[in-house]
Amino acid sequence: MSALEQLIEALRRLPGIGQKSAQRMAYHLLQHDRAGAQQLAQALQHASAVVGHCQRCHTFSEHALCPICSNAARDARLLCVVESPADQAAMERTGSYAGYYFVLQGRLSPLDGVRPQDIGVRELLERVSDGVVDEVILATSFTAEGEATAHVLAELLKNRGLRSTRLARGVPVGSELEYVDLGTIAHALVDRRAT
Amino acid sequence: MSALEQLIEALRRLPGIGQKSAQRMAYHLLQHDRAGAQQLAQALQHASAVVGHCQRCHTFSEHALCPICSNAARDARLLCVVESPADQAAMERTGSYAGYYFVLQGRLSPLDGVRPQDIGVRELLERVSDGVVDEVILATSFTAEGEATAHVLAELLKNRGLRSTRLARGVPVGSELEYVDLGTIAHALVDRRAT
Numbered sequence: 001m002s003a004l005e006q007l008i009e010a011l012r013r014l015p016g017i018g019q020k021s022a023q024r025m026a027y028h029l030l031q032h033d034r035a036g037a038q039q040l041a042q043a044l045q046h047a048s049a050v051v052g053h054c055q056r057c058h059t060f061s062e063h064a065l066c067p068i069c070s071n072a073a074r075d076a077r078l079l080c081v082v083e084s085p086a087d088q089a090a091m092e093r094t095g096s097y098a099g100y101y102f103v104l105q106g107r108l109s110p111l112d113g114v115r116p117q118d119i120g121v122r123e124l125l126e127r128v129s130d131g132v133v134d135e136v137i138l139a140t141s142f143t144a145e146g147e148a149t150a151h152v153l154a155e156l157l158k159n160r161g162l163r164s165t166r167l168a169r170g171v172p173v174g175s176e177l178e179y180v181d182l183g184t185i186a187h188a189l190v191d192r193r194a195t
Numbered sequence: 196m197s198a199l200e201q202l203i204e205a206l207r208r209l210p211g212i213g214q215k216s217a218q219r220m221a222y223h224l225l226q227h228d229r230a231g232a233q234q235l236a237q238a239l240q241h242a243s244a245v246v247g248h249c250q251r252c253h254t255f256s257e258h259a260l261c262p263i264c265s266n267a268a269r270d271a272r273l274l275c276v277v278e279s280p281a282d283q284a285a286m287e288r289t290g291s292y293a294g295y296y297f298v299l300q301g302r303l304s305p306l307d308g309v310r311p312q313d314i315g316v317r318e319l320l321e322r323v324s325d326g327v328v329d330e331v332i333l334a335t336s337f338t339a340e341g342e343a344t345a346h347v348l349a350e351l352l353k354n355r356g357l358r359s360t361r362l363a364r365g366v367p368v369g370s371e372l373e374y375v376d377l378g379t380i381a382h383a384l385v386d387r388r389a390t
Contacts, residue, residue, distance in 0.1 A: 003242040004255055010238035013231040015223045021211065026242070027281040028210045030255060031300075034243050036208040041239035043205035044224070044232045047198040051225055060199055060225060086222040105226075 004030070056127070058120060059085045059103045068092070068101060075099045077134040081124065081153065083107050083141060091139060099137070102127055107140055107149040116152065124153070128162055136164040199225070251322070253315060254280045254298040263287070263296060270294045272329040276319065276348065278302050278336060286334060294332070297322055302335055302344040311347065319348070323357055331359040 001009070004026060011022035029037040053059065054066035061067075068074065078099025082088045088101050104119045116122075128136055136157055140146040150166055157164045170188040171180050196204070199221060206217035224232040248254065249261035256262075263269065273294025277283045283296050299314045311317075323331055331352055335341040345361055352359045365383040366375050 003238070003245045003257055007238040007242040010231070010235040013228060013235065014220050016216065016219070023281065023284075024211070025209050027255075027279065029239070030242060030246055031279065033208060036205070037239045037243045040205040040208065041236040041243075043198070043202040044236035044239075047202040047221070047225060048229050048232045048236075050198045060222075062198055084222065084226065086218065089218075 054103075057088075057101045057103055058105070058123065059088050059101065076132045078137065079128060079133045079135070080137040080139050082139050083146065083149070087139065087141075104140070104149070107143075107145045108152060109145050119149070121153070121156065125156060125160065128157065129160070134163065136162055138164055138166045142167075142169060249298075252283075252296045252298055253300070253318070254283050254296065271327045273332065274323060274328045274330070275332040275334050277334045278341065278344070282334065282336075299335070299344070302338075302340045303347060304340050314344070316348065316351065320351060320355065323352065324355070329358065331357055333359055333361045337362075337364060 007026045007029075008019070008022045011017055011025050012019060014022075017025070029040075050062050051060050052062070054061040054069055055064050056069040057066060059066050059068075063070075075098045078097075079102055080088075080091060080097060080099055081102045081104060082091060083104050083106055085103055088103050091097055091101070102120075102124050104121075104124070106114060106119050108114055108116065108119060127133070136153075138150040138153055140149045140153075154164045154166075168191060169184070170191060171177065171184060177185065202221045202224075203214070203217045206212055206220050207214065209217075212220070224235075245257050246255050247257070249256040249264055250259050251264040252261060254261050254263075258265075270293045273292075274297055275283075275286060275292060275294055276297045276299060277286060278299050278301055280298055283298050286292055286296070297315075297319050299316075299319070301309060301314050303309055303311065303314060322328070331348075333345040333348055335344045335348075349359045349361075363386060364379070365386060366372065366379060372380065
């Protein structure tokens with residue numbers, strides 16, 4: 001395989017990149033942006049080498065504790081459980097949450113053989129047993145697997161006498177009712193709140 | 196900037212990749228495919244180091260002459276002029292062309308300050324003066340700039356007594372006439388051929 005073909009092959013491993021896009025990227029980098037290719041190669045190697053996981057919440061971190069877990073000013077009574085570092089980042093960008101996080105390694109998926117021990121449920125149960133956490137906010141996805149994961153976690157937490165909550169389901173901000181799917185409207189109706 | 200942010204930044208330099216896609220790629224590589232990240236880093240460095248340009252046709256090549264220019268069995272009377280190695284690859288994939296190529300470095304664009312000497316027109320005129328090339332097929336894009344480039348090249352070749360042709364314009368294979376743009380239909384009508 002030529003160096004160009006090897007590059008196209010490697011680019012195809014990126015999520016959402018097929019043969020055509022990989023070709024376009026390879027040609028672009030070699031023809032117009034060799035400095036960009038070097039920068040990307042170095043960033044990949046650097047990140048692979050230094051980015052590990054926070055010992056406490058398991059998000060990506062270059063240090064033993066991530067900046068959030070190292071921040072003593074946050075509310076230790078709240079723990080938000082998400083499926084991935086990307087979900088945690090989205091949550092954090094809202095600026096509306098002041099507690100700590102616990103990042104699972106994905107979500108339960110019995111059909112794919114993903115069991116509680118594979119996504120870090122044991123570590124979560126250890127984490128919540130610190131006597132300080134008072135409410136666990138289950139912020140897994142609103143997909144079948146995310147819901148199932150939240151359900152299993154809620155049961156486990158309940159058995160340990162811990163209170164858990166789930167993010168509200170409802171109509172997304174900025175959407176016109178006409179275009180919202182019916183399941184969402186039905187949930188929003190059930191979960192309606194006093195004005 | 197953290198290693199993760201540096202990686203996202205570097206991925207954003209890829210064509211067609213915005214902030215969201217770059218984030219998704221970075222998270223994916225770090226969480227699920229560190230081997231892929233290593234492979235990509237190495238492929239980028241290897242390709243940057245070894246891929247140069249063919250001395251004769253200027254396409255990407257790891258050797259002084261690319262495999263096509265080194266192939267003495269092709270038809271030396273035909274020379275196909277394209278805008279980029281990607282265009283040459285597309286041409287070659289058709290399997291319908293047996294001549295040699297000349298790869299320009301882009302197309303003329305007076306507004307962006309891209310002049311004939313910037314895209315290798317002098318080298319093209321040297322290449323066609325070998326006394327063997329008999330027909331130059333202008334396969335630049337069918338955009339305003341590609342057409343202008345073809346026009347300028349046709350004039351220069353004509354002045355040197357060389358015959359040039361242009362790829363046929365017409366209705367794309369597999370398309371329904373109803374959905375083809377009007378300019379294309381108009382051209383296909385003008386260039387209609389006997390059955």
